[in-house]
Amino acid sequence: MSQAFTRETDADDDDDITLPPLPAGSKNYITPQGYAVLRAELFELIDNERPRMVEIVHWAASNGDRSENGDYHYGKKRLREIDRRIRFLTKRLEIAEVTDPSVHHGSDQVFFGATVTYVDEADVERTVTILGIDEADSLKAQVTWVSPIARALLKAREGDVVKLVTPVGVQDVEVVEVRYPAPAPAQA
Incomplete structure (x- = not known):
């Protein structure tokens, strides 16, 4: 059959776009x-x-x-x-x-938008920024707020040790530092 009489279809062309999953009710x-x-x-x-x-x-x-x-x-x-x-x-x-993370500027507790430095059981220090599903880029050390590391860190404070569930088992990680962006200067 000639291509002129076939309908162009694309499996991904439907209107029900699969969005990355969010936790129920969030x-x-x-x-x-x-x-x-x-x-x-x-x-x-x-x-x-x-x-x-x-x-x-x-x-x-x-x-x-x-x-x-x-x-x-x-x-x-x-x-x-x-x-x-x-x-x-x-x-x-x-x-x-x-959600503007700068409202937590100066806080030592981990909320959405925080840049968190933590140390794992192997004494490896890592720094991640907790962002939204649509903006996080793992190549820039950004994680989504629904990722396992972010879920473990959320609500923790500097100095807290939290449990991180990994594929190889449960690991203790210690929160070393919590930073937030500074608030934007007020416009006149």
């Missing part, structure tokens, strides 16, 4: 900076990237035979990816609970 916490990054990405896609891709697809379609038109097929695929990301970002921003 909120999708995010820092103001994380919210701003997601919002900026959404507007970049809507205002710039999508219109540019629509223009490319329109141009490619006007070239005639679409069955062997790589620009057309790539453009349609990229357009679906952009639309999928727009839907994802829109849903995530709608349920986001913006």
Whole structure:
């Protein structure tokens, strides 16, 4: 059968986007900076990237035979990816609970947004920042607030020893330092 008579489908193109799981009854916490990054990405896609891709697809379609038109097929695929990301970002921003960690500046207790230095049983010191599911980047030593290490550290204070459940067993970790970003200066 000719490709002209087949419907383009993409398994990931459906509207029910699988969002990373949240604990039952909890909120999708995010820092103001994380919210701003997601919002900026959404507007970049809507205002710039999508219109540019629509223009490319329109141009490619006007070239005639679409069955062997790589620009057309790539453009349609990229357009679906952009639309999928727009839907994802829109849903995530709608349920986001913006929480400013700077309100805890000076506190020695671990809450959302804290940068925590801890020592494990092997005397290895690590520092992690506890952030939202949509903004944490493990390559930058950021963990989600629902991760095992964050769940173990939350509500602990400097000097506390907490139990961390790992695949190899339960480990004691000691909280060495808790830091928060400084509050932004008040605007006049």
